[in-house]
Amino acid sequence: MISLVSYLAISLLLFFIGLTLMIARKNIVAILLGIELILNAAALNFVAYSRFAASNIDGHIFSLFVIVIAAAEAAVGLAIVIHYFQLKETIHIDEATELRN
Amino acid sequence: MDYTILSIAPIFLAPFTAFVINAFFGKKLPRQGDWVSVLGIGIAFLFAFRIFIDFYSTYSTEYYIHKYFTWFDLSYGENLFKIDLGIYIDNMGAIMLLMVTGVAFFIHLFSTWYMWGDVRYGKFFTLMSLFTSGMLGLVLSDNLLSMFIFWEIMGFCSYSLIGFYFEKEKAGYASIKAFMTTRVGDVFFLLGILAIWHTVGNVSLPDIYAAIANGSFEGHTVIGISLATFAGFCIFCGTIGKSAQFPLQVWLPDAMMGPTPCSALIHAATMVAAGVYLSLRMYPLMVAGGLTPFIAMIGGITAFGAATIALIQTDLKAVLAYSTISQLGYMVLGVGVGAYNAAFMHLITHAVFKACLFLSAGSVIHSVHTQEMPEMGGLRHKLKFTWIAMWCCTLAISGVPFFSGFVSKDRILGDALYVALHAGQGFTYMIPAALGFIGAFLTPFYMCRMMFLTFHGKPRDQHVYDHCHAEHLKINQNVPLLILSIFTLGVFFSGSLTGQGFVKIFGSKNEWFKVLVASPTESLDKFAYYTREELGWSDTNEKEKPEHSEYEHQSGFAGPNHENHEGLHHAHVEGAFGSIIIVACSIFFAFLMYIRRSIDPARFVNMFSVWVKALKNKYYFDHLYIDVIIQKGLLKFNNALAWFDMGIYDRFAIDGWEAVSRVGYKSSNWFDRIVVDKIGVDGTAVATNIFNIVLRLIQSGKIQTYFIVLIFMLVTFVAVLT
């Protein structure tokens, strides 16, 4: 029997992997991936909570919205990254430091 | 006699009006308005004379005029406070008024000759009028506050007159010196006024006398000192400043930078007299405060020290200036030894002969266009009237019998001798008395030296001599001198020819001066029941003496004891004879040295070379004050403080906030870059390596810095809040 705790553990793991990706990777696409992981962790939580803790389907609905928004965000994010690549020919995060005092 | 405002006020208002008229319209008036000033002081003289006659005819120590009005009233509810200004004339005041107006009148008259042709002729008279009115106002004042006001107005006038020739840099220094030195005393004077006001609730003279009589001063202390001592000391400091006593004597010699008539006014009738006058007015307070030994000491030191400096002066006016300081020392000594009456008499007699001396000196200087005595000599042939007048005054100041100085000064010395030897006061008064007697030897010497060098012998500078026109009798040049010199005779003051009661002339009012000018300490009880009356001009002239006076001299009275009249008289006779001998020796000595030239002054100069050097440097007081205290101390301190204020305090403490914020900003930047980027990111990288070997060692990314901060802050918040 898979319990709530298992879901939570997985989602937490996903969350931290996402965070780590965002912090540690220098490829911008990888960072975007990290965001997706975090969003997925949340979505997983929603579904799990909806099943085990709450007596309504709000969680399910929420996770549907999350998926849609994650897609939108990924689309916009990738578009910007591509544009950035066109301008700078790099997607190395460390080189995006023009905006400094 | 019934007084109204109209019968007293013109004494002050006439010269003051002259000042106002001259100040505004002086240039448009004929002769630049000098006659307005002369007329003003003349009118004042007439009124003063009328009052004097009234007092003289009343001939009572109990008689005084006290009238006052409210200057302003700040009372509200239970807080009562008003300042009354008024007029208080007693015998002393009446005599003083007569002296001031009389002497000032002649000085004014003389000035119309002396100053004629000066660029700022009109301005001179404007200031002289203000000066005189200031002094008259001070004498008329019934309270210390208005005394202080006029006191300061005189300070201003002396400042302006000393700096009259403002093209000269030296005049500028001299005027500042005069004002600032006297101001040192004034500040203390003001403090004294405050102390008295706080205790008595008023500063009018009758109120103060009443407070002393009733013992209101006892039991109060100011910063640990008994109130009477503190207040008395502060007020005496005013005297020290104004009357050029040790250690604030430095300004008076420099004051001769002004025109000579103004010196006459400062040295004789006004400024310096005001200081002694104040001490005399506040004599009961000085006594109550136990300050008399101190006062005597100051007087003695001044009398002696100034006399020694006068010995070596070559400038005609400088000799007179130091003689003034010396004579003022005698007056203060008189106050200190309880010779109240004699001190005041010396004030009057000195005013007359010193005015005359200065005017004579002015006459000489104007004729020969130099002040240096070594360039003069033999002038008696050309300046006959001046010569006569000046000799009269010299004899008077020297204390030669039959002249006024003998009457007054020798009574001071007599009293000093008495308190030093007979009154059982121990050694307290010994030194002042001794200094006084040495001074009495020096005075005739330097005065005669001056006379001999100026008028006698052969002309030393033929050019100067030839340029000097022989003098004719002129109403505004030598007539004032001659009239003033008449009053150097002692008979006017003593009532008897010799001053010791022999050959009486004034009949029943023979000892009028002695009788009328009674020490307030002796008549304090007339104020014991004094109460202020309703506002407005009080009509009371003569106060009823209370039937049963409970006032008695306090036990432990600190002043010099004059109870033993027998001993006092005895001492006076001793003193008189002693001083006659001293004077005779002194004049003879001067005669030998400067006429017969049988003694070479250079011998003495060599003998006392160190001392003479000190004398030439005026005992280094100027050096001490100007070079050491002001230049090395005050100005350096000021510069340092101003530098601190703008350079340190303002720059760092005030503008520093800006710098601090900038540093704050920079350090937050630095925090971002160093702490977060290097330690945070790299540290996390290391941590990530440990947990996940797959990830390789990474470097910081700027946006990732933000993530780090974000997470770091989150963790912090979580840690703190949960």
Added chain:
Amino acid sequence: MKLALLANISFYIPELIAILTMCSLLFFEAAYSDEERKRTFVYIVGLIGLAVCMIMLVANLGTEPKSLFAKAVVIDNFSTSMKMIMVLGTLGTFYISYKSNDIYESLKSEYLVMAVGVLVGGMLLASANNMLTLYLGVETLSILSYVMTSMKRKDSLSTEAGMKYALYGGITAGVMLFGISHLYGIFGSIHFAEIAAAIPALEGAKLTAAIVAFLLFFVGLGYKVAAFPFHMWSPDVYQGSPIPVTAFFSIVPKLAGIAAIVRVSTTLFGGDSSMSLTWIAFLKVTAIMTMTVGNISALNQESVKRMLAFSSIGHVGMLLMGVIVMNEMGTNAILYYALIYMFMTLTAFLVTCLVSNRYGSDKMVYFRGLVNEHPLMAISFTIILFSLAGVPPFGGFIAKFNIISAAIDSKLYTISFIAAINSVIALYYYLRLAKTMILDPSDGKDQLRGASFVSHLVVAGLTIPVILLGIFWGKIYHLYSFAKLYIDS
């Protein structure tokens, strides 16, 4: 039931009109081919659309507060007022974008479309009544904002800013969502009212978990209003964005975020449970740090835009102070502050835009002696700067006065003193700019391009309300005192 939901739509007309405006803008964009005429036309369409939206909002103002769509959104006077301010702000930035070279050179109507889109998100956020709408609002705001930021397509700075914004926005939205998911787990609901009801009963591990979850939740909101410590993106993004966009960002998302924070705080943490106290303490620290960090960072900025960006962080701190108060005075003060802030920010950015048009830079040196060439503009801008600093008799002072009043009314003396000190720091950098414009000599510059007579009038016209609201603020404040927050239970 379903019909009832549909009937609710009549109260949702303003948002619908905004969405309609967005669509029609896209339509006209595609329909017209003549570039120049299209441009003007598009602007007219946008203007009309928002004007109608505004009218509808005004019409909504008096109505009874109610919650719509199964309590997903709340329409009350507070949210309506906030929306009105946002609509006005958007209109203002339209004018700036019309004048701006940044936008003019590369784009046509995208700015309008995007701005109205963000506005819709903001409106959603301002009336969000459950976690889902709130999240949707945040994301609508954010995703369009990323695009707006990188709108200067040829400019690598702009793109970089957009990218950073997207990444930062992504992580914060993710963290927030993660927090929300746990909140849902703890409370079993996403509706504010139900969560609020459950909060007092929390204890033990659940309380701790809730606190952590709420913190994660706050990240998203804090990032939207650029509150410390989630403000770090904003200077970079503001600098990289075109000026109209920066102006827009300083107004609409911030005010929407503040509105959401107000609603969340008031609805969820109105009581005095330990959760509420933690939340308020957290907000206090955030407010203090936000205003201090914002103002100190603004001190030595050479770029006026960047300075204004940092200063807007400072203002957010002041607004958060109004939130902490958690009562009607606070919300009134926030509304008033928002209104004045909107006018001030618009004017400031408009002038900056005009200057930057001419010189291609918004460095402070280019403002030297502005008063000699354009007295009206310079004086207006100076007034605005003084107002921003809170000098009477301008609106900014009254705004600060009201906020501090509200704080002191709740005995928050410490934060009031800190706010006061912050005003002084703020004055310092505003004075620097005022000094540059008025006191420094000009360097014999040419006329500003695009600084037409109309621009001057607009600048002056935007300044007038700032002055008037500083003197006759009784009426408007009176109006706002009806703008109560509706708590649907």
Added chain:
Amino acid sequence: MSGILNLILWLPVVGMIGVLVTPKGKDQLVRYISLGATALTFIVTILLYLRFDESNPNVQQVFQVPWIEQFHINYALGIDGISLPMILLTGLLFFICILSSWTITKSVKAYFALLLMLESSVFGVFMSLDFFLFYVYWEVMLLPMFFLIGIWGGENREYAAVKFFLYTFFGSIVMLVGIIALYYATGKGPDSFSILALQGGHFTDMTVNVFGTDFSFEKLFFWSMFLGFAIKVPIFPFHTWLPHAHVQAPTAVSVILAGVLLKMGTYGFLRIAFPIFPSAAVEYSTAIAILGVISVIYGAFCAMAQNDVKKLVAYSSVSHMGFVMMGLAAMTIQGMNGAVLQMFNHGTSTAMMFLMIGVIYERSHHRWIVRPDGTKGYGGIAAHLPRYTVVFIIGMFASLGLPGLSGFISEALIFLGIYQRFTTITVIAVLGLLIGAAYLLWMYKRMFFGEPSDEVKSYSDMNAREVFYMVPLCIAVIVFGVYPAPILNIMKSSVGQLVELMAQFQ
């Protein structure tokens, strides 16, 4: 209800609008309009004086209409014996300043408009009975000052203007917190912003929590008000903006700054800080007296070291305002009356000094007594400019406190007052008189004595306009020195009432 205060308050604004609508290039017309406006205002202030009931200690000529009803903020004006002398002074000085600014040629319109705006705001401060209104005017006054110093000032004008603005703003914003705190402490009632209703010490027992510590409400907000007013006065250690501002400001602005604006600080103490927080004021009066005496001595010493004559006079203002603070700290009938009188007298005498410096500056374009390189700046003026010298002497001796001129009687009253409470401080403070005389005379000596240099010989003496505007000040200085009763009569009831209030808390 009386409209006369409104008239005084808004006449300058009308003048300002008149100036602003004057067509370009008509500078002379601008000057005459401003002159007319200030002259008219001055005449109305005199009418106000004639209408004033001296025996009534309370506020008179009250005009009150609601402004912001929710907060009970009123547009409330009124005067009493403390504010009337200040209003008279303001009316007079602005009239004079317009005359003295006749030679300004840079942006004439803006200059006169700002000056008129300044006048109105200064009147506003002295007339406000509503705390909010007071604060608004208090701050509004900064704006024209900022520009007047910053645009028409000397070489380093921007720094001075910014410093002045920031410094005062800092003080006043802290005060603002106090104002708001008072509003809530009184329970938001209808009188919560009324300065008069707040007076009387209603806050003695309250406490507030700041930075985690409990403070007495009264003490904390007394200090917050203190800071606001002390910076304005300015007392040591808040004085350093003053030398900068004075040195850089144009003549007329220096005159207003020293003559009127500094008095707003002490006026604040009299009208607000003391009566509203009497027990704190009494408790801290020693500290205030000590700060006062430090200002006196410190200002005087710093003045003595200055070679810039305007800076010297600026420091002398620090010194003289220290006397005012001492008089306030005395809290006796003499001290308080003396302080108010000193406010008036310092206004006239220091205005004279600054005007005279302005006159010579117009001729020499420098202000050096001794130039930084050690050479002589001025020197020998007395021999060349007799009229100038006479007026200068009057002004200088008035500020030196020469009896017979106005400064003395107020200083004497202050000393009398403070002696009763702080003897030792008095003993130290009288030294200030000594140093005060020293630096002024030293300045006078260096500027006026000696042979005039060729440069000084090229100066012309005061012209008719300059003499004309100096005459009223000379008259004021002399007349109120000889007979101060007219001014004292105005203030004594109001001050007496204040003293009675303070006495209840001693």
